[in-house]
Amino acid sequence: MPLRSFSRRTRSVPDDAPPDQPAPDQSPPRRQWRRRGLRVLAAAALTVVGLVLPSTVANLVIEGVERANSTAYGERIQTAHGTINVSRTGETGPTLVLLSGLGTPAPALDFAPLIRELHGYRIVVVEGFGYGYSDMTARPRTIENISEELHEVLAKLAVTGPYVLVGHSIAGFTTLHYANNYPAEVTAVIGIDPTVPTATTAPAEGPAPAEMPPSGNFWERMPSTIGLVRWAAALGLTDPDGDADTTAEIDQMRMLQSWNFGNQALTDETNRVGENSLKIQALRYPDQLPVLQFLARETIQRRPEWQGIHERQLLNVTRHELVVLDGQHYLHWSQSKEMAEKIDAFLGGTP
Secondary structure: OOOOOOOOOOOOOOOOOOOOOOOOOOOOOHHHHHHHHHHHHHHHHHHHHHHHHHHHHHHHHHHHHHHHOOOOOOOEEEEEEEEEEEEEEOOOOEEEEEEEEOOOOOOHHOOHHHHHHHHOOOEEEEEEEOOOOOOOOOOOOOHOOOEEEEEEEEHHHOOOOOOOEEEEEEEEHHHHHHHOOOOHHHHEEEEOOOOOOOOOOOOOOOOOOOOOOOOOOHHHHHHHOOOHHHHHHHOOOOOOOOOOOHHHHHHHHHHHHHHHHOOOHHHHHHHHHHHHHHHHHHOOOOOOEEEEEEEHHHHHHOOHHHHHHHHOOOOOOEEEEEEEEEEOHHHHHOOOHHHHHHHHHHHOOOO
């Protein structure tokens, strides 16, 4: 049987004919990648929810147990605008009023290493709204309100002056404003790497509105709500440097870090840093007010202008001293002994 030959015919396709369509069971590569991407995103979202939800619930339960069983330090003072927590140490000697830096979760514990080195003083740690065991909500955190509340608390404690203001970091704003508004009550100011109101801390075009956005402090609180702050604290990531704090103090600071992180009062104060800086940028300490400032060498290395702006701030002050100490911004964690000695010497020459 002879072989039959077959010829392959080429079908001509008109120029305007539509392109070949893929088989029904085959998707274009782009669509396949899109579907694969959506599946990956869905899996990632489910994983995040699977991690965040248990963490949030666990954080809520743990915080409830902590609040029911922990003992607060200090005493809560009722003011016209809420309750402020105060911790007092010492019965005799000059009065030192200690004010913490921005966001410090437990000021009275944060200052504990320095307080233990200071002998012969009456020490008052005032925890403003949003700090320690004070109320977490407050009226706008303007520098005027902060100073007024501090004055009211001290008056209720019968601390009428003269007293020494000791301010860390952003509390440098408060000590400057307060010393100018209540000069008869302040006998000296001590700064611990204090913030100076300058053009770098003030907005370029005047004070911007600092009102809370519609979301309030929802996003600021989120890391605490889902337990992220608690787990970070448990790993020791927020612990003070050095070994000057007790285990009980560290545990309580970790707890308050989780409780207080991103609260309404603190969020508002943070938003108003530029506004407050602009208000007091032109202020100087009174000429005859003694001022001692401790500066952190690490801050100076990171910000070369740091020492210069402090020197310029005190040019008009007859008796002032700048002391540069090795260490980071929270000098009282690691340099409390040397700081106490310098404070003793400085205040010993203050009338």
